[in-house]
Amino acid sequence: MKRFEELFAPHLDAAYNLARWLTGNDSAAHDVVQESALRALRFAHRFVDGNAKAWFLTIVRNESYTWLKASAGRHWVAFDDESDENEAAMSHSQTPELLAIHTENAALIQQALCALPPAFREVIILKELEDLAYKDIALVVDVPIGTVMSRLARARAMLKLELLKSHAHE
């Protein structure tokens, strides 16, 4: 218990933030973090050294996905980096000024982030809100470190697209 308090208790905010962003739901995030804390406590002896925050967030992420899968039921789909859409083409045609208007609006940012598939939403949350290094993001989302940059590139392109879409809806 002492070990848990030392290692993981300082990262409960980060844990809740990730769970909340992934599940999009307060009570689910609450349950996910509670379950993750139990797991972290149970497997704390396996944590040898390294980044306790990344280690704990890995558990939180897995628990969040378990919840997402359960709540989506048969409709769960995995995301891959290969499925190609036309964001790249579109992104070049937009002006930065138009984007600037939308990035000022916190509600739009939140809405756009929530519209991203979890695999892309999570890398943005881990990078911008938790300020994790690529190597730690790689650990948490379980991809090779080289994939982190390309996934962030795609995630930011998709986020930009979502923000520009919200303009079209106004």
Added chain:
Amino acid sequence: MNEFDCTVCQTLVHGYLDKELDPETAANVAGHLAECAACARLHDQAQLLKVSVRHKAPYYAAPASLVARVTTPEAPAPGALERWRKWFAPAFSAAALALAMVLYVATPGSEQPLMDEAVSSHVRSLMGEHLNDVVSSDRHTVKPWFTGKLDFSPPVFDYSAQGFPLLGGRLDYLQHQTTAALSYGRAKHIINVFILPAPEADKPRQSQTIRGFNVVSWQANHMRFVMVSDLEKGELEAFSELLKP
């Protein structure tokens, strides 16, 4: 770097913004951004997004109720516990103190680490060529060899006549103390006898088995004797009778 084109830059620019590129690649990206207006615009947009998410996206901190629940699991009804504590804690402390004192007086102290170390040392002595530092069956060779190496004088005798020939001696280290280790033979078995100074005078013989080895220990004349061997327990105890003064 001629393969450095816009397609490559569109990904690398993110590593550049996140300061995750090695200096050489970062310099390449900076160079390309200075020349390519399209990529420079992409860079500016990505930077704008980064800053906006950082400052505008909500950060969901863990609610206090969750923190309390996770850091103190299975908290029972507080009222009852508090009342219980108030009355029983002093009584319980007193009882625990009394028990601790009884245990302190009554138990012979934890010697298990010493026994474990002795067994490990015995095993190690048989592994390489390090059974003895001084190889001799003559106690007048072995005993003087320890002089000046130890701050106590271990008894060294040969028991060839009784079937336990002295093989030699070496220095060992147990429980942070320099220890005399004597080796004796018994048919094909090796017996290690560890002797180290002890604070208490006498203690009766104890026999135990650790990891398949028989261990017989006792204390006499302010010296701790620990015998380890794969020899059968009865024989080892018989040998200990020879050594005991």
